[in-house]
Amino acid sequence: MDIKLTHRLSFKQAKLTVLVGLILGTLLSLLQIGIDYASENAAIDREIQSLLEISHNPASRIAYNLDSELAQELLQGLVRSPAITAAQLLDNDYLVLSAVQDLPETGRYRALSDSLFGANRSFDQRLYFNHLPEQSMGVLHLEVDTYPFGKRFLQRAEVTLLSGFIRSIVLTFILLGLFYVMLTKPLVRVIREISDGKPADPGQSKVHCPSGHENDEIGVLVNAANQQFEAMAREMEYRRRAENTLTEYLAQLETIVSVRTQELEASNEQLRHSNEELEAARTTALEMAQARSAFLANMSHEIRTPLNGLLGMLALCLDSPLNAEQHQQLSIAHDSGKVLVELLNDILDLSKFDAGQLELEHIAFDLGTLIEDTANLLSQNAAPSVELTCLIDPQFPALVMGDPTRVRQIVSNLLSNALKFTRFGRVDVRLSAQGDQVRIEVCDTGIGIAQEAQARIFSPFTQAEAGITRQYGGTGLGLTLTNSLCAVMHGRLTISSEVGFGSQFCAELPLPCHTPAIQPKPLSGRVIVVSAASSGLSEMLGSFLPLWGLDYTRYSQDDSLTDTHPQLLITDCAECLFGLRPAISAPILLVTAYGNFMPGDQVNALAPLQQKARPLSRQALYKTLQHLLLKDDGEVQGTQTVNTPAVHRARILLVEDNPVNQLVAKGMLSKLGCEVVVASHGGEALSRLEQKTFDLVLMDCNMPVMDGYEATRQIRHRGRWPKLPIVALTANAMPEERERCRSAGMNDYLAKPFRREELAALIEVWVPQRRDRDTNRVAADE
The missing domain is CATH 3.40.50.2300 (Response regulator)
Incomplete structure (x- = not known):
């Protein structure tokens, strides 16, 4: 077994020892060099001062006698010193008697010496006689080059550092040899003996301890290894006995396994039958969900169709001459029909939440105007003694991004709820914005809600008290739907109320600003x-x-x-x-x-x-x-001021098979100033389009002969009317209906029953008010 030199303990110990010694030696050498530097720095001043003292008396007499020749000889003698590069002798009037200059010495230590001691130093000695110290004879000025002193210091420092490094190298080799003989060699012998042996062999001999290491760490290591070998031998013997015992139990285990296998097969068969039953139940549940969706769609269509006729006819009757009693009776019937429509919409929206089918738009819209329009529409529900006010922050953005339909539902539900429970005082709708968060508050001075009832009013078909439904009416769906809409839009709905002091509902919705507030032209007065x-x-x-x-x-x-x-x-x-x-x-x-x-x-x-x-x-x-x-x-x-819709001069093709709905739509359009041509199915609509030019097509979707989807596809396919707007009129208010209409080529969608105001808004969007439109239409008809 061979261990690399750098991996041996002797090398590591020697390396660490020498490294510590080298650091300590270097620090001591640096300390010695620092002391030497301070001594040398002081020695420069001492030597120059000694030289000045020696030259003081001769220089004083020369300055007194004003002898230039002797002054020249004295200064030349001083300049012969290696450290002095320039000398001047001045008389008592500071006139130069003599001046001598020599070039400074150069060498490889010059830069370092100058940084340590400075490039040169200047010394001035005032000249006087000892018996007349107060009378100045002149000045002896010396320029001293510190390089000779610095070179001498740096040479000594170089020798000091080099000798310390050589001592460290020699110490490294000495320690490396000692550590190898005392530590590495015996350890390698023990490791080789352990590696060559077989611990699993019961006849494995013990490891022998190297001579002289019986009581040190190596001896302890050998004893521990021998104990491990003995323990491993006992463990192997124990395992052999355990294997014999396991072999005896193997036969019994095989019998148990075969019995358990038969039981598991029976359990698996039962589980398979259960899975089949679960799959059948899941299929049945899916079919029931599809049937539920189809039922809701059909019920929506079947209910909305007669409601459209009912509300349309009532609206037309309300516009005709009536006495006060008749007008009141028809108004009550019309309002009751609108309540039915709102109830139907709430039920459909709740079904969309349950099915996860509610989709949100993200378009720019004027939220302030939307709130004002909604409040104006619901103002007829306010009691005469209730003041309804829209308080909108003047700095509120002109347009925000979001789903206007769902926001309108939130405002309508909260405002309807406030108006229903307020008989005196105020109902305020407040609108403000902070960053991308919009805050819609509906405050009223109504009956209020008890603290214990506030937690359950957001549950479907639930109101604060049992007597509320009898006294004020309602289904309890409005706040549930509003709370769900706020959650889907990543907002929140909060309530603050006290019995007898009114309520405050606050909807906080993330509706980013699209267009900042636009201030109108200032007025004066x-x-x-x-x-x-x-x-x-x-x-x-x-x-x-x-x-x-x-x-x-x-x-x-x-x-x-x-x-x-x-x-x-x-x-x-x-x-x-x-x-x-x-x-x-x-x-x-x-x-x-x-x-x-x-x-x-x-x-x-x-x-x-x-x-x-x-x-x-x-x-x-x-x-x-x-x-x-x-x-x-x-x-x-x-x-x-009378809230009458704007009058539009437009020719409209109404495609509708239901006679009652034909009368309703035609009556509403006529009151809006439109010329109406009726077609009973899609095929007749195509014929009408071939005969005349129209500004807008109102297309029912479910009709005999040719339905609205096929008729729209035929109109788009022929290409003769590329810019003709087609708006779907359908009693199906399910979310997939809008996408189906758009896929067929329709431009917009209006669910039945619809109001004249909604119809007027559609015409305002899709029928441009151009002066030349009527002229072009007549020319096309001719």
């Missing part, structure tokens, strides 16, 4: 507001009027007006107008509850007066202010 400080109108006007550049002053209803010459008066108190009108001739903007407008004779008596229903949107407020402030007082007439 002086406006006074007569409203309570606690009203939502005061809070809204206080936020926006100063921002739009208006001079704004608020008065309470009981305050006496100090400013009787404003350019505009805004108030939500109709009763105080008759007391204000004689003193104020400016136009008046009255903000009142939905359906609570003043009659025509009172409007004429208070003219100029304009009425707006709350909640008042930002855009409506700005346009009204712009209109009223730019017009003269005499030009403003008593007007009443």
Whole structure:
């Protein structure tokens, strides 16, 4: 067995010993060199001072006698010293009697010497006589080169370091030999003897200890190895006996295994039957889930089709001349139908959550306008004594990124819930943003929710108390759906409420900013507001009027007006107008509850007066202010805001097989100013398109002869109408229906039952208002 030199213990020990000795020797040598450096540095000054003392008296007499020749000889004698490179003798008037200069010495130690001792040193000796020390005879100036001293020091240091290194090398070889003889050689002998033996052999002899090492570490190692050999021999004997015992049990084990195998085969057979039953149950569950989806789709279609006819006809009837009692009865029927639609939508959305089929859009939309539109739509559900206000942060982004449909559901459910349980006071919708987080708060002064009931109101079909359903109605699905929508959008819904003091629901949603807030063109004028400080109108006007550049002053209803010459008066108190009108001739903007407008004779008596229903949107407020402030007082007439859709001049092809739905859609489109042509199926629609030019096609999906999907594919395939917009009208509100319509080539999707406002919005999107459209259409028809 051969061990490399660098792997031997003797080498390692010698290396460590010499390394420690070399470090210590080097440190001692450096210490000695440091002491020598300090001594040499001091010796330079001492030698030069001695030389100056020797030359003091002769130099003093020479300076006194002003003898230039002797001065020259003296300085030449001084310059002969290797360290002096220049000398000058000055008289008592500091005139040079003589000066001598020599070149400095050069050598390989020059740079290091200069760094240690400096390149040169200057010495000045004042000359005087010993009996007249106060009288100066002149000055002896010497320039000393430190290199001779530095070279002498560096040569000694070099010898010191070299001798220390040689001593370390010699010590290394001596220690290496000693360690090899005393440690490595006996250890190698023991290792070779152990390696050549066979520990498993019972006749293995003991390892012999090298002579002279019986009591040291090597002897202990040998004794431990011998003990291990004995233990291994005993272990091998024990294992042989154990193997014999295991052989005896082997036959018994084989018998047991055969019995267990038969039992496992029986268990496996039972497990196989169980797996087959589970697979059959899973297949049945999948079939039931598919049947459930198909049932929901069919039920949605079957319920929405008559609902569309019902709500459409009621809406058309409400637009016709009716007496007050008939109008109230039909309004109740129309609102009840809308409740049925909302309930159907909630049930379908919950089924989408359960099936994991809910998909979210990520598009830019105006959240502030969406909230204002939703509040305006639900304002008819507010009690007359409830003030509904949309309070939107003026710095809120113009557009955010997200799913507008789902956000509208959240706002609609929270606002409907607040309006339902509030009979007096305020209902506020507050909107603000912080970074990418949008905060939608719906606060009310309603009945409130008990602390113990707040934990269960998010469960499906559950309300705070059993009597709530009897007194206020509802299914308990709204908050459940809202909470689920917030969770799917990675937001959260929180509640803060106290019984008798109202509730505050807060939805925090991650809706990143797409377009920052855009401030409208500033207005100018002086406006006074007569409203309570606690009203939502005061809070809204206080936020926006100063921002739009208006001079704004608020008065309470009981305050006496100090400013009787404003350019505009805004108030939500109709009763105080008759007391204000004689003193104020400016136009008046009255903000009142939905359906609570003043009659025509009172409007004429208070003219100029304009009425707006709350909640008042930002855009409506700005346009009204712009209109009223730019017009003269005499030009403003008593007007009443009526929420009627815009009139569109468009020719529309309605493809619908249901006669009731034909009447509903045609009636709504006619009231929007559209020309409507009806087709009963897809084949008839193709014929109509060949005969006339249309601006928009409203396509039902399920029809006889040719359904809407095939008709749309035929229209796109023919290529004659590449830019013709086609909008699906279907009673199927399941999520896959929208994708199916788009795959067929349709541009948009509208689920039944639909409202006239939704139909008007579609026309606004897909029928551009171009002046030349009618001319082009007539030319194409000809």
